[in-house]
Amino acid sequence: MKKSISLLCVVLLTLSILTGCTSNAPNAPASSSNPPSGAGSQSGKPDSSSKQPTNLYFYAWTLENNMTELINQFNKDYEGKYKLVYKKLNDAATMTINTALASGEQIDVMTQANAFDLRTRADSGNYLPLNEFFDKMGTTYAKVFGNGIEATQNINGKYYSIPYCRNIQMVYFNKKMFDKAGVKYPDPNWTWEDFRETARKLTSGSGANKVYGAMADFENEYWREIAMQKLGEFWFYNKDFTATKFENPAIKESLQYWYDLARVDKSVVPLDEYKALKYNNDTNGMIGLYQGKYAMFIVPVYGCLYLDEGYGKIPEGTDIGLTNMPSPAGRSKPVTTLYTSTMSIPANTKNKEGAWTLMKYVGIDRADLFAGPKAMHPGYSFANKEQELAFNKIIFKHPGLDIDMSLKVMAVDRDLVSEDNTIVQGQAEINELIKANISRVFNGEMSVDDCIKDFKTKGDAAVAKMLKK
Amino acid sequence: MKEVIGISTTLMTPVVKKQPKGKGLSLESRENIIGWAFLSLNFAGYIAFKLIPILIALVLSFCEWNFVSGWSGIKLVGLANYKKLFTDPVFLISMKNTIIYAFGTVPFAIFLALIFGVFLNSHVYGKGILRLIFYLPNISSMVAISVVWMVLFLPSYGPINELLRSIGIANPPKWLNGSSTSLLTIMMLGIWQVLGYNIIIVLAGLQGIPASLYEAAEIDGANARQKFFRITIPSLSSTLFFLTMISFIGSFQVFTPVQVMTEGGPGNSSSVIVYYIYTTAFKYNNIGYASSMSWVLFLMVFTFATVRMLIAKRNN
Numbered sequence: 014m015k016k017s018i019s020l021l022c023v024v025l026l027t028l029s030i031l032t033g034c035t036s037n038a039p040n041a042p043a044s045s046s047n048p049p050s051g052a053g054s055q056s057g058k059p060d061s062s063s064k065q066p067t068n069l070y071f072y073a074w075t076l077e078n079n080m081t082e083l084i085n086q087f088n089k090d091y092e093g094k095y096k097l098v099y100k101k102l103n104d105a106a107t108m109t110i111n112t113a114l115a116s117g118e119q120i121d122v123m124t125q126a127n128a129f130d131l132r133t134r135a136d137s138g139n140y141l142p143l144n145e146f147f148d149k150m151g152t153t154y155a156k157v158f159g160n161g162i163e164a165t166q167n168i169n170g171k172y173y174s175i176p177y178c179r180n181i182q183m184v185y186f187n188k189k190m191f192d193k194a195g196v197k198y199p200d201p202n203w204t205w206e207d208f209r210e211t212a213r214k215l216t217s218g219s220g221a222n223k224v225y226g227a228m229a230d231f232e233n234e235y236w237r238e239i240a241m242q243k244l245g246e247f248w249f250y251n252k253d254f255t256a257t258k259f260e261n262p263a264i265k266e267s268l269q270y271w272y273d274l275a276r277v278d279k280s281v282v283p284l285d286e287y288k289a290l291k292y293n294n295d296t297n298g299m300i301g302l303y304q305g306k307y308a309m310f311i312v313p314v315y316g317c318l319y320l321d322e323g324y325g326k327i328p329e330g331t332d333i334g335l336t337n338m339p340s341p342a343g344r345s346k347p348v349t350t351l352y353t354s355t356m357s358i359p360a361n362t363k364n365k366e367g368a369w370t371l372m373k374y375v376g377i378d379r380a381d382l383f384a385g386p387k388a389m390h391p392g393y394s395f396a397n398k399e400q401e402l403a404f405n406k407i408i409f410k411h412p413g414l415d416i417d418m419s420l421k422v423m424a425v426d427r428d429l430v431s432e433d434n435t436i437v438q439g440q441a442e443i444n445e446l447i448k449a450n451i452s453r454v455f456n457g458e459m460s461v462d463d464c465i466k467d468f469k470t471k472g473d474a475a476v477a478k479m480l481k482k
Numbered sequence: 483m484k485e486v487i488g489i490s491t492t493l494m495t496p497v498v499k500k501q502p503k504g505k506g507l508s509l510e511s512r513e514n515i516i517g518w519a520f521l522s523l524n525f526a527g528y529i530a531f532k533l534i535p536i537l538i539a540l541v542l543s544f545c546e547w548n549f550v551s552g553w554s555g556i557k558l559v560g561l562a563n564y565k566k567l568f569t570d571p572v573f574l575i576s577m578k579n580t581i582i583y584a585f586g587t588v589p590f591a592i593f594l595a596l597i598f599g600v601f602l603n604s605h606v607y608g609k610g611i612l613r614l615i616f617y618l619p620n621i622s623s624m625v626a627i628s629v630v631w632m633v634l635f636l637p638s639y640g641p642i643n644e645l646l647r648s649i650g651i652a653n654p655p656k657w658l659n660g661s662s663t664s665l666l667t668i669m670m671l672g673i674w675q676v677l678g679y680n681i682i683i684v685l686a687g688l689q690g691i692p693a694s695l696y697e698a699a700e701i702d703g704a705n706a707r708q709k710f711f712r713i714t715i716p717s718l719s720s721t722l723f724f725l726t727m728i729s730f731i732g733s734f735q736v737f738t739p740v741q742v743m744t745e746g747g748p749g750n751s752s753s754v755i756v757y758y759i760y761t762t763a764f765k766y767n768n769i770g771y772a773s774s775m776s777w778v779l780f781l782m783v784f785t786f787a788t789v790r791m792l793i794a795k796r797n798n
Contacts, residue, residue, distance in 0.1 A: 016512065016516060019520075020516065020519070026523055027523060107764065107765055107767070108764040108765075111549065111550045111764075111767065114550055115549055115550055115552070133767055134550055137548055137550045137551035137552075137555060138551060138555075139550055220638075220639045220644075221639045223639075283638055284659065285636055285637045285638060285656075285658070286636060286638055289633050289636050289640075290633075291629075441766050445572070448745075448747070449747065449748075449750050450749065452747040452748035453661060453748050453749040456659050456660060456661070456748050458660070458661050458748065458749070459749070
């Protein structure tokens with residue numbers, strides 16, 4: 014009897030393990046004509062024998078309740094033909110998306126937030142080139158998305174993604190803190206020197222009670238802002254991408270500026286606090302602004318998304334203002350940088366046309382239903398000011414934000430420089446080198462000059478090594 | 483072979499034990515089969531989730547592969563990945579930091595565990611509470627602990643530096659933000675986190691030492707120090723050996739505090755092998771190179787464990 018029970022337990026355990034190890038194919042409804050694809054499946058025609066709509070699988074990290082309107086509208090507009098099935102990713106991390114792509118599940122449109130990852134996936138053959146779709150539309154990539162974005166998305170003459178949003182870098186500020194300090198609100202055409210002066214005036218206190226003039230992720234992103242504004246796309250590469258141009262004075266100027274802000278003026282939140290208090294999380298960043306930890310917050314436009322009760326107590330009235338990113342002196346119009354999040358069609362999609370239809374719908378036709386609710390501008394260039402204003406009204410509709418000021422500032426004509434970098438020559442090594450050196454510069458362990466020299470020497474070596482391969 | 487139970491006097495032939503119908507196996511065989519059946523699940527899991535991936539990693543260490551490109555993207559490159567290790571400054575720093583971490587935390591953690599263990603094993607009030615307090619870090623989430631330590635060790639106004647300033651140290655260390663102190667801070671966290679577990683193991687070992695040994699030593703006039711070094715330490719040698727092995731194996735694989743607190747910085751000063759393997763494999767998709775580093779780590783730990791065991795065997 015005991016042995017029979019033992020044997021039964023063994024059998025049950027084995028069965029449960031085997032059950033757990035079976036594949037987890039997406040639950041397609043009975044009416045679907047599209048079974049999930051396995052690894053290495055080829056794109057094919059929709060099942061014409063069935064009158065049911067073709068499922069199109071869209072993978073992104075947007076919260077499901079923010080997708081409801083888009084899903085409903087798409088399914089309504091394409092009723093009987095296509096059906097949008099949304100699959101939420103945990104996050105936009107490289108590994109998350111790579112795992113999804115390698116899983117063999119049917120993915121018709123995949124999103125990503127990192128240009129280097131896009132390049133890696135394109136080179137690995139994961140994505141379909143989209144040139145034919147633009148040819149069919151009778152337009153060019155540059156006409157739709159602008160020259161800056163075109164330059165960064167062009168991979169050896171082909172385009173493997175379209176941007177679904179432009180994350181334009183701006184400055185949110187706490188109006189109450191400006192009023193209390195008697196400082197005028199920033200002019201949208203202000204310069205970096207104006208920013209420095211303003212940050213100094215708004216800095217006060219010491220220790221745990223210190224209030225800073227500004228907060229920005231200057232270690233990872235904003236230390237290079239001036240360099241990008243002056244040098245344009247691919248700011249550290251030379252013209253033919255055979256070497257770096259770290260010796261360019263604009264790069265030293267950019268690093269020196271932020272070094273002075275952080276270590277001389279001490280008017281920006283220092284690195285140690287920034288990391289320990291998790292200000293690199295945009296939610297915390299916005300909370301810190303309206304709780305009065307600092308007066309200015311450099312962040313893309315979508316920062317206003319976190320002015321929401323879901324994230325915590327929001328400011329009253331219109332306490333949060335918006336202004337442009339400061340520009341180098343002597344410019345005729347403001348300049349700022351942007352980065353994009355993009356969408357691509359995996360090479361193993363079963364429905365190329367359907368995937369493109371979905372991608373175009375999300376990124377171009379109805380960007381107001383995807384990018385807009387996320388407080389992001391669409392990837393394409395607006396046709397006119399009215400269209401831009403209508404979109405801005407969707408973006409800036411958040412409690413606590415001075416919407417009139419925001420609409421006015423956003424309407425200012427500005428130059429945009431794309432931060433995206435799809436060049437592979439040494440980029441991975443250079444990014445790691447930048448990360449290592451910049452942290453030491455802002456800790457006071459490395460001088461700006463030594464840092465730049467090291468960038469130049471090792472950067473050129475990394476590019477040369479890659480070209481040799 | 484059938485069991486002979488007697489000789490037939492009539493037929494003068496051996497009489498074998500007739501097995502009951504339908505039961506061809508002996509009791510011993512059946513029990514063995516059941517035992518193997520229970521073990522087979524564990525073996526299957528070990529083979530599927532440990533052994534096969536280890537062997538695949540060995541193969542991949544001789545290849546260049548970005549897993550997003552699929553199996554067809556694997557390119558054999560021979561020893562190129564291993565050769566690259568010798569000239570990769572980040573790998574060399576990470577290796578150095580890992581060794582410093584291991585040899586810096588393990589002896590110290592075991593020494594402290596011995597002291598606290600002896601203390602807790604003697605007559606002290608609140609023994610149970612104290613044991614719980616010491617053990618709590620070991621069962622807490624390392625991520626949560628790391629985040630709290632980041633705030634504690636804030637150079638600008640963290641409690642620790644505020645305390646140091648209040649006692650007259652004008653320029654306290656930068657802790658996690660200094661190249662010379664980031665690894666040290668992570669080591670302190672490592673010692674603090676593992677101390678409770680070490681104490682529990684030492685206590686278990688101490689309770690196995692017969693009290694008669696101490697009584698006999700006392701009769702012979704031994705003092706506390708002599709008792710500690712002549713009785714306690716030798717009696718705990720197997721426990722300490724076990725702790726050393728486990729602690730070194732664990733410390734060579736340190737990852738979470740580095741990932742959460744410093745991301746290997748500033749300037750790779752706190753980068754460790756496992757963190758570098760992680761970024762190489764999952765941030766830069768260089769699976770082949772990451773596999774070669776993994777195998778170097780495996781061989782390092784394996785060699786250490788083997789040498790240690792041989793020394794222990796020789797000593798025994």
